[in-house]
Amino acid sequence: MNVTVETTPTSDAAFHVQVDWASIEKESEKVYKRLAQTQKIPGFRPGHAPRAMVERLYGRNYLYEAAIETLVEAAIDTAAIEQQLTLLQRPHVHVHDLSEGQEQDVTVTVPVLTRGELADYHDIREAQEAVTVADEDIDRVIDNARERMADWVPANRAAALGDRVTVDLKLVVGDKTISDLKDHEFTLVEDRTGLFIGMDQEIVGMSEDETKEFTTTLAADYAKEEMAGQPANYTVTLTKVEVKELPAVDEDFLKKVGPYDTEELMREDVRKDLTLSRTNTALRQLKDKLIADLIERLTLPVPQVLIEAETEDILQDMQNMLSRERIDLDRYLQLMGKNADEYRQELQPEAIRRIKQRRALELLAEREGMEVTPQEIQEVIDAYNQTSPASKRMRLNQLRPSQRLSIERSLLRDKAQDWMMQHLTDGTASVTMESDAAATLAVLGAEAEGTPA
Incomplete structure (x- = not known):
């Protein structure tokens, strides 16, 4: 089977597939057996009707056309992965002129997300914002805790x-x-x-x-x-x-929020946690700036069908988040004075940004020679299996090509972000540290400002 691919400026890809007759004949036998097993054929038990009877009911060409459609769809999936094209719709294969015994030429046009072009990015330089914690910041956190305990x-x-x-x-x-x-x-x-x-x-x-x-x-x-x-x-x-x-900052207060022996020890822990929180925020902001710089160097036409699909994904994420708070999306939009269509329109720039971010990071990973090992994929599967019921657990050798590709791309994007933090900053980026006093923020709260409602 031979497949050639032509992409167009309109983000379509034409897949030209040549299917040899031997493959068609072999696949048609699978189609026959599937029909004989699943369809009711008068006078025969499931799976026992001869092929001649099935051909008489469905037509001889039907078996071959169904076989060609299956083979072509599989060939397109494989070619898309090899060409790093993202299919935006399932290919619809229609066979019109069947020449029995002859090689079949089939052309299918499918909307795709193309590779895109990423300009040089090695001149990008961003710096992490300096992190400071003033005494007033510590006072604010403690005051918020006093407000909640008032x-x-x-x-x-x-x-x-x-x-x-x-x-x-x-x-x-x-x-x-x-x-x-x-x-x-x-x-x-x-x-x-x-x-x-x-x-x-x-x-x-x-x-x-x-x-x-x-x-x-x-x-x-x-x-x-x-x-x-x-x-x-x-x-x-x-x-x-x-x-x-408000309660006084006394022995009883220190015991409830710690326990701490002294106010100084409490303030030291608050400072440590605020420093960690602000450092993590600064790192996220730095990463966002680097990605924005990278996207500026990307040329990628984004088809409207993909923008709409990504917008629906964002909307679904919003709906899931609201449902956890027992808030209805329609009610939320009503309070905002918007309808669903207006909100979808507002989300489209973010949808485009997310699409471009994924592709830009994947192209950087490719250019820097990054690879994903089977062990790294296995670690993802292990993490998934730990939180999934036994009936839904996966194995590496059971992954479909599209599933494996999705995991590989996700891991490559993570590696690309790590690479950017190491090579495209001014060297001041901190390493995210684990908190030794996480319980303190649980009691005192994050650095919220103002009086609680």
Whole structure:
């Protein structure tokens, strides 16, 4: 079987396949046996109908045409791997003029992602951002921990921003009651949005057991158009005002977050963890800059069909992430004021960037002579098998060519990124270190800023 490939500027590839008759005859026997086994043929048990009977039911040419389609599809898959072409659709093979006993010439055009061209990249130089941790940063982390461990105590005064209040609340828009809440508890904030916009400022200054009627105006761009810009009429009775009381940084506090013997030891661990966190962030940013520089040196036409497929992958990732938080994608988009088509359009530049990133890294790996060993592939399979049920475990010798290629490309991209970090930086890039005090951040939290809601 002989295969030649011609690529076009429009990201299509024409596969010209010559199939010898001996291969067709051999494959047609497999087609016959499959039909005899799986199809109901009157008068015969499954698998026992003679070929002449099957040919009579389906047509003699059908067996040969199905055999040619199978052989051609397999030849195209192999040729695409050899030519480093990514098929964007399954090839559709149609045999029209069958000449029995003769070699068959079949041409199939398939949209593909071509190799692309990567210009020289050895002049790229990027530096890792310097990592510093100030005393104020440590104070902020500790203060955030104090905020989370704070108690709410009676304020014994009028309500103020930042207080936690308990209210009976009735909200009417037009002639419709939107909310009728009893003993509803929330924190007063300055910049509330959505349905209750402007409410907090009206409650500020109220005292316990006080009832107040007031009117706010819903935002002109409120999600429900029939309510947008309308007056919102409130009746609020304030039943409780509480203020947050932060714990002192004392022996009891140190015991809960550590335990630590002294405040100095706690601050030392916080500094260590912040340094690690910021170093990792700086390394990710450095890697992103290097990849952006590499993509600028790549010439690669990206077919729309691939952009759309990558966009759907990103959208699916988003949906999976939201579902873990029990958030519906449609509801999320509604809150953002967008529909699915608009969001897909916004995602397309990121889809193109991801496609180009993969190809640029693969071309760099090829140019630098990087290879993937069977042992490295086996390690990937072992990691997969450790988290998979027995029925889905894989073996190296059972991988389909496309599966093996996918693993190899992924490993090559990882190696290319490591190479860039070693050779295209100014030599200041740090090695990511393991945290000896990971438990500290679990208690004190990451370097979040501001007061929790």
